[in-house]
Amino acid sequence: ETGVTQSPTHLIKTRGQQVTLRCSSQSGHNTVSWYQQALGQGPQFIFQYYREEENGRGNFPPRFSGLQFPNYSSELNVNALELDDSALYLCASSLQGAGINEKLFFGSGTQLSVL
């Protein structure tokens, strides 16, 4: 167990709807990264939050947005859902700081299906 929890585990939405996914980081970690993993593909970086600020973003449109809270938990919001948004969404927590190499600890993921 990594100590990273995600909710919900499964979600079914229809095209055009909005969704919020949640993640609780491992104790002591200050960074959360979100990834999208389509079937048969590797995880694709969506964005990262460090100390409540977005610290970098991958090649995803603005309808993907996020938040990190003072307790380092995080949310991923996706607006105007499209069929291609169907994927496993992974949250990973890590400890970022001087001299620390960033190993990711993943939650169990949220499987999103868009119909």
Added chain:
Amino acid sequence: QKEVEQNSGPLSVPEGAIASLNCTYSDRGSQSFFWYRQYSGKSPELIMSIYSNGDKEDGRFTAQLNKASQYVSLLIRDSQPSDSATYLCALEEAGGFKTIFGAGTRLFVKA
């Protein structure tokens, strides 16, 4: 060119054999490299990290890094059916903040 390239497999080896998984990358500035294992329907879990050229051993696993050739590999000795999974090669982007993953290699270990 993809940033992290892996052969998608499947790679099939008999139980007890050595499984060899390979990965090439394009970012010459990357310093941190990782291997994650992902069982079907589960999330990735870190099994090895390597930062310097050469070999790093941990139990049945050996990671090898050659920065000049931009090549990372993972050897699994005495392969077991429980090693059957997808292995993801990953690196931390140089000067950046994100970990980039390859598409993964599926490994099957036949009993």
